Amino acid sequence: xxxxxxxxxxxxxxxxxxxxxxxxxxxxxxxxxxxxxxxxxxxxxxxxxxxxxxxxxxxxxxxxxxxxxxxxxxxxxxxxxxxxxxxxxxxxxxxxxxxxxxxxxxxxxx
Numbered sequence: 001x002x003x004x005x006x007x008x009x010x011x012x013x014x015x016x017x018x019x020x021x022x023x024x025x026x027x028x029x030x031x032x033x034x035x036x037x038x039x040x041x042x043x044x045x046x047x048x049x050x051x052x053x054x055x056x057x058x059x060x061x062x063x064x065x066x067x068x069x070x071x072x073x074x075x076x077x078x079x080x081x082x083x084x085x086x087x088x089x090x091x092x093x094x095x096x097x098x099x100x101x102x103x104x105x106x107x108x109x110x
Contacts, residue, residue, distance in 0.1 A: 024048050026039040028048075029092075030092045032091055034084040034085060034088035035088055037084050038051075038084070041077065041085055045068075045072070051093065052093060055094060056093065056094075056095060057090070057094070057095055058089075058090040061086055061090060062086060065077065065082065065085070065086075
């Protein structure tokens, strides 16, 4: 009975929730060539804070794009756009050194 009520309230069909960037805009992130393009390519599927908290080499960024294409059916980026995105990600979110990874336990060996 509950399933019928939920089905009815849902408009009669199951709907897949979609991500909608709500509180983010490109200007919230570091300026650089390709920022806006990268922001809008990434936020087609997920928020940009997820991207910004990563710190990867260009190779790792490339592997991440390929993984999203292979495993999550992300449409492949055209080569020109892929270069714009990778250039921005590599320059803006490189691997972090231990000194800039945020809080570290004083008890952890260095």
